[in-house]
Every structure is written in structure tokens, then in C-alpha cells.
Amino acid sequence: MRYTALCAPAIVSMVLAANGHAETLIVNSYGGPYETIIRERIIEPFESRFGIKVIYDAVGSASQDYAKIKATNGRPGFDVVVMTASQSLEGCKEGLLEEFSPEEVPNLEHLSSVIAGVAGPCGAVHEVQYLSLLYRTDKLAGRPNSWNALLDDGLKGKIILPTFQNVMAAYLMEIFSVAHGGDLLENVDPGFAAMAKLAGQSIGFEQSSSVMETYLKGGDVWAMPFWNGRAQLLVDSGLPVDYVLPKEGSIPLVATLNVPKHAANRDAALKFVNFFLEKSSQEAWVTGYKVGSGRIDIEVPADIRAKQITTEADLKALLLPDLAAVATRLSAWGERWERDVVAAAK
Amino acid sequence: MGMMIGISFQSQTEGRPTLASYSRFFSNDLVLAGLARTVVMSGLVALCVTVLAYPLAYYLARATSRWRTFIFALAIAPELAGVVLRTYGWLIILEDRGFINSALIWTGLITEPLPLSKNLFGVVVGLTHVILPFGVLSLLTSLQGINPNLEKSAQILGASRLAVIRHIILPLSVPGIVSSFLIGFTMAASAYATPALLGGAGFKVMATMVYEQVLFYLDWPFAAVMANVLLILMLAAGFIGSRLESRLHQKLHL
Numbered sequence: 001m002r003y004t005a006l007c008a009p010a011i012v013s014m015v016l017a018a019n020g021h022a023e024t025l026i027v028n029s030y031g032g033p034y035e036t037i038i039r040e041r042i043i044e045p046f047e048s049r050f051g052i053k054v055i056y057d058a059v060g061s062a063s064q065d066y067a068k069i070k071a072t073n074g075r076p077g078f079d080v081v082v083m084t085a086s087q088s089l090e091g092c093k094e095g096l097l098e099e100f101s102p103e104e105v106p107n108l109e110h111l112s113s114v115i116a117g118v119a120g121p122c123g124a125v126h127e128v129q130y131l132s133l134l135y136r137t138d139k140l141a142g143r144p145n146s147w148n149a150l151l152d153d154g155l156k157g158k159i160i161l162p163t164f165q166n167v168m169a170a171y172l173m174e175i176f177s178v179a180h181g182g183d184l185l186e187n188v189d190p191g192f193a194a195m196a197k198l199a200g201q202s203i204g205f206e207q208s209s210s211v212m213e214t215y216l217k218g219g220d221v222w223a224m225p226f227w228n229g230r231a232q233l234l235v236d237s238g239l240p241v242d243y244v245l246p247k248e249g250s251i252p253l254v255a256t257l258n259v260p261k262h263a264a265n266r267d268a269a270l271k272f273v274n275f276f277l278e279k280s281s282q283e284a285w286v287t288g289y290k291v292g293s294g295r296i297d298i299e300v301p302a303d304i305r306a307k308q309i310t311t312e313a314d315l316k317a318l319l320l321p322d323l324a325a326v327a328t329r330l331s332a333w334g335e336r337w338e339r340d341v342v343a344a345a346k
Numbered sequence: 347m348g349m350m351i352g353i354s355f356q357s358q359t360e361g362r363p364t365l366a367s368y369s370r371f372f373s374n375d376l377v378l379a380g381l382a383r384t385v386v387m388s389g390l391v392a393l394c395v396t397v398l399a400y401p402l403a404y405y406l407a408r409a410t411s412r413w414r415t416f417i418f419a420l421a422i423a424p425e426l427a428g429v430v431l432r433t434y435g436w437l438i439i440l441e442d443r444g445f446i447n448s449a450l451i452w453t454g455l456i457t458e459p460l461p462l463s464k465n466l467f468g469v470v471v472g473l474t475h476v477i478l479p480f481g482v483l484s485l486l487t488s489l490q491g492i493n494p495n496l497e498k499s500a501q502i503l504g505a506s507r508l509a510v511i512r513h514i515i516l517p518l519s520v521p522g523i524v525s526s527f528l529i530g531f532t533m534a535a536s537a538y539a540t541p542a543l544l545g546g547a548g549f550k551v552m553a554t555m556v557y558e559q560v561l562f563y564l565d566w567p568f569a570a571v572m573a574n575v576l577l578i579l580m581l582a583a584g585f586i587g588s589r590l591e592s593r594l595h596q597k598l599h600l
Contacts, residue, residue: 063561063562064561067560067561067564070564070566090564163547165558165561165562203442204464204546204547205547207542207547220443327564330562330563331563331565334558334562334563335374335376338376339376342547342548345547345548
């Protein structure tokens with residue numbers, strides 16, 4: 001009797017799966033508010049339309065997921081994963097990720113060519129954030145409009161920096177490089193010189209964005225670089241904080257949907273990617289999670305449009321480093337960060 | 347392990363075997379500083395664990411009162427909480443605005459916070475707490491194996507309490523001391539969470555550097571070299587420990 005009870009669900013599942021009634025899709029992405037919003041705005045409408053059951057896996061970060069894909073040679077156990085444009089390029093080069101075609105993912109053609117080009121053929125850009133200057137409105141006298149505000153004497157001991165293993169650090173260094181007469185790749189000396197000064201101002205370094213947040217919430221930190229999507233969540237939580245895109249510009253965090261090369265449910269995965277890039281889905285995502293989009297034909301409220309990347313002009317105003325070239329320099333930059341920046345903080 | 351050794355000889359960009367990652371390891375001062383930091387940190391943790399665990403293990407080996415069970419439970423209590431939880435606990439105690447610094451500033455003894463975390467001190471404190479129960483257990487096994495009548499006989503023959511410890515207990519517990527030291531050293535050398543949280547950006551050890559290479563720089567051959575060097579370091583510690591144990595055993599029993 002016990003064996004019958006145990007075997008029955010398994011047999012039913014197998015029969016349903018064989019008949020195509022139990023198609024599932026495993027999506028790996030983030031937990032927290034992200035999970036709540038993606039379930040409500042993307043996953044549930046997708047399940048209703050296609051009759052595909054989505055299993056949401058919030059375990060791991062994008063870098064851990066990429067390591068898993070690499071270690072399993074494209075069979076990580078999930079079908080769709082949210083990563084970044086850097087990982088999309090690396091995974092494509094290594095042959096670990098599916099290359100998307102307009103035939104299988106037609107909505108790719110609606111993405112801005114500026115931003116789609118950043119992610120390469122294996123990354124479907126579903127979200128664009130930018131590195132913003134987040135600050136406490138109750139501590140700073142006015143609204144900062146330049147990255148150089150972080151170097152003001154009034155902020156000594158009141159800022160925190162990411163460790164180099166958080167990609168924010170490299171991007172911030174590049175932004176300062178451009179702002180002080182250098183460039184994004186070849187001449188980054190001004191960027192490192194500025195970061196060394198900034199390190200002298202800071203109370204230290206933290207790798208995790210969530211830990212950096214706690215310093216700001218506690219009032220120990222008054223200003224810091226932060227991805228604007230997460231910054232917006234802090235604003236919405238009622239904290240006395242706001243964020244700006246400083247006049248020198250910013251580098252975007254281009255988030256991508258990726259399908260591992262040997263995903264078990266490839267067809268469903270491609271349907272999901274295409275669905276996420278639909279105009280209505282992008283509008284739902286941009287208004288729900290309050291981030292930018294790679295689609296420039298979406299219609300969103302004015303207050304969101306004012307703070308997010310939603311137009312071709314917004315995209316063109318961003319600093320866009322060659323991410324493949326950045327990847328080849330990361331190791332050398334990391335060592336230089338240890339010598340010049342971390343040492344300056346001591 | 348074979349896979350790790352194989353990967354360490356791979357080129358990051360081409361498929362051919364190469365010694366480039368090994369060459370980079372032994373010519374990079376930042377990496378070598380990380381290796382030296384690992385050795386110093388692990389040695390200090392092993393020493394602290396053994397010194398702190400010894401009296402506790404001796405009490406547990408000899409005690410017969412009802413407090414014994416309670417003290418034994420307390421000794422292994424750190425293992426009941428996860429390592430990350432314990433480490434965050436120490437962070438709350440040791441950080442600049444943590445319990446100790448706040449209390450010292452409040453009492454007026456100091457005006458600026460003492461550097462208790464984000465450095466070697468913080469990591470050694472955190473790891474000693476994490477590894478202490480293992481030191482207690484390995485010493486306890488060794489001390490329980492010493493016949494209590496030996497101590498009584500020595501005392502009847504006029505030996506002081508200090509002489510009994512010096513000439514009877516310590517020599518006979520050398521295997522336990524060595525195994526406690528080895529357990530402390532190897533567990534500290536391979537620990538990731540505690541150095542990552544309590545060490546901060548300026549205190550990198552081999553385990554945290556391997557993590558960075560695997561997940562951030564995606565340089566798996568270099569990470570494999572680091573892991574192999576760490577493995578060799580632990581094997582060397584084990585070999586030296588066993589040689590030392592047999593020498594001390596011989597010397598102290600002469």
C-alpha cells in the first residue's frame with residue numbers, strides 16, 4: 001500500500017510529462033523584493049499565457065550561477081538565468097550559453113542596438129540600471145550633482161566603497177578616470193589616483209551591496225555609489241535618501257537573461273526570454289522594479305522616465321566601456337586597486 | 347583533486363599545458379603576502395586553540411562533579427550555531443562601533459575605536475572561537491588516556507603539582523597537543539567565511555583569494571594553483587607535526 005502511494009504521483013508525473021501537460025521551466029534569479037516583483041509581473045502572466053510551470057530558484061548570485069554553468073559545461077540544472085552583460089560575453093566566448101536568434105526570440109529586434117550590442121548574441125537585455133550617487137537627504141546640505149562631491153571634506157569618514165570584487169568598484173574607477181581626463185580603458189591613471197583619494201575619505205570597503213546599505217541606513221555613511229535600482233528600493237522604503245546620475249555620466253549595469261547551452265527546457269526558456277522582452281512585460285517590469293529598459297518604445301509614467309534609462313538619448317549619454325576588454329584588464333586592475341587604493345585607506 | 351591539478355596546468359586562453367599560473371603565483375608579491383598571511387594566521391589560531399583548550403580538556407578529563415556535563419556542553423556549544431552566524435556575532439562585538447569599542451568609549455578609557463576587526467586580530471579571535479571545540483575534543487581524548495594513578499604516584503613521591511604537569515601530563519599528552527595544533531592549523535588555513543567577514547578588504551588569505559579567482563576574475567587555473575599550494579601547505583604541516591610528535595615523544599620519554 002505504501003509503495004503504491006509513493007509510486008502513484010511519480011507515475012502520474014511521468015505520464016503527464018510524456019503527454020506534454022507538465023512542461024516546466026527553472027528560472028534562477030535573485031531573492032528579496034526582486035523575487036516578489038518578478039513573480040507578480042512576469043512569471044505569473046507567463047504561466048497563464050503558455051501553461052508552463054515556472055520553478056523559481058533564488059539561490060546564488062550571478063557570479064555563482066556563471067561558475068555553476070562553467071563547471072557543468074552548460075548543464076547547471078536551470079534553464080534561464082539572470083546575469084550581466086560581462087558574463088553573457090564570457091559565456092558566449094566559451095560556448096556555454098545559447099546564442100539567441102531573431103527567429104526564436106523576435107522581441108530582440110525591439111531592443112536598442114546601442115545596448116543590445118553591449119551584451120552580445122547570448123544575452124537578452126531585460127533591464128538597465130546605472131551607477132548612481134546615493135546620499136542621505138537629512139545629512140547633506142544640498143543635492144550633489146557631481147561624483148567629485150564624494151571628495152568633499154564634509155564627507156570625510158562618511159562614505160563607503162565597494163571592494164574590487166564588486167564590479168561597482170571598477171566602474172567607479174572608470175567614471176572617475178573619464179571625469180579627470182583619462183579614458184575607460186587605456187589611460188586609467190587618473191581614475192586610480194582619484195580612487196586613492198576617495199579611499200582616504202572612506203570608512204572602508206565592503207563587497208556586498210546589502211552590507212553597504214546597512215551603513216547608510218544606520219547613518220554611519222552619508223553617500224556612496226550604488227546601483228540605481230537598489231537605490232530606488234531604499235527611497236521607496238521611506239529612508240531619507242535620494243540618488244542622482246551625476247553630470248560626468250555613469251556606466252550601466254546591463255542585466256541579461258541567459259539560457260545555458262544544454263538547458264533541459266530550451267524551448268520554454270526561449271519563450272520566457274521573448275515574453276520578458278515584450279513591450280507590456282518591459283513596462284510592467286520597469287514600473288514594478290523601477291529600473292531602466294533596453295526597449296525604447298515603452299510607455300511609462302513621467303516620474304519613472306525622469307530617473308530611469310528609457311530612451312535612446314538616455315542610453316547614448318551613458319559611458320559604455322568595451323566589457324570584453326575590461327574583462328582582460330580586471331586582474332591587473334585588481335592588483336593595482338590593492339596597491340594604490342586599499343593601501344591609501346589604511 | 348586530480349581535476350584541480352590538471353586545471354592548474356591549463357592556460358586561461360589556450361588549451362595547451364603551461365606553467366604560467368605557477369610562475370605568476372611565485373612571482374607575485376601580493377599573492378605571496380597572502381600566503382604568508384595564511385601561515386601566520388593559521389599558526390596563531392592553532393596556538394591559541396591549543397593553549398585555551400588544554401586546561402579545559404584537562405578539567406573535563408579529570409572532573410567527576412555534576413558540572414562536568416555542563417562545562418562539556420559549553421565547550422562544544424560554539425558548534426551549535428553556523429559559522430557565519432558566529433562570525434557576525436564577533437563582528438558586532440569587535441567592529442569600530444561594536445560592543446567593546448562602544449563600552450570603552452563610553453567609560454572614557456579611549457576616544458578613538460581600537461582596531462579590533464578587519465585585521466589579523468579579529469580573524470584570529472573569530473577562528474579560535476570556531477575551532478576551539480575541535481581542539482578540546484582532540485586533547486580530551488589524549489588526556490583521558492593518561493592513567494590518573496601516575497599523577498597520584500608522583501605526588502606521593504613528593505612531586506609538586508607543577509612538577510606533575512611538567513614531567514607527567516605534558517609529555518604524555520604530546521600526541522593530543524600535536525593533533526590539536528594540526529587541526530587548528532588546517533581548519534584555519536582552509537577557512538573562508540571568517541577571514542572574509544572579519545578580515546575585510548585589507549586582510550586576504552589563500553581561501554578568500556581562491557574565491558575571488560573562481561567567481562570574480564574567472565581565472566580557474568590560477569585558483570587551482572592557489573588551492574594546490576594550500577593543499578601542499580597543509581600536507582607539510584601534517585608531516586612536520588607527525589615528525590615533531592615522534593621526536594618529542596622520544597625525547598620526553600628518555
